[in-house]
Amino acid sequence: xxxxxxxxxxEELKGSAKKAAGQLAGNERMxxxxxxxxxxxxxxxxxxxxxxxxxxxxxxxLRKEAEQRxxx
Numbered sequence: 625x626x627x628x629x630x631x632x633x634x635e636e637l638k639g640s641a642k643k644a645a646g647q648l649a650g651n652e653r654m655x656x657x658x659x660x661x662x663x664x665x666x667x668x669x670x671x672x673x674x675x676x677x678x679x680x681x682x683x684x685x686l687r688k689e690a691e692q693r694x695x696x
Contacts (some may be wrong), residue, residue, distance in 0.1 A: 632672070648651040 643658025645651075 632669040634667050636662050639663075639665060643675075 638673070639658045639661030642661060643655050646653070646655030646658055
């Protein structure tokens, strides 16, 4: 697991804990903050996955270009 993945999971857990604490305490603001923190973590994780896929596709394209030049 990459460092960013670990941080994302940690942020998601903190957000869940904050939301639960807000629910138990009847603190709507804390509950909303916790939910927002979880949503941010989800978005960051999705962006990191999309970037990793884009990087992989770019590497694949570069490999194919190098093969093409080698076969000329």
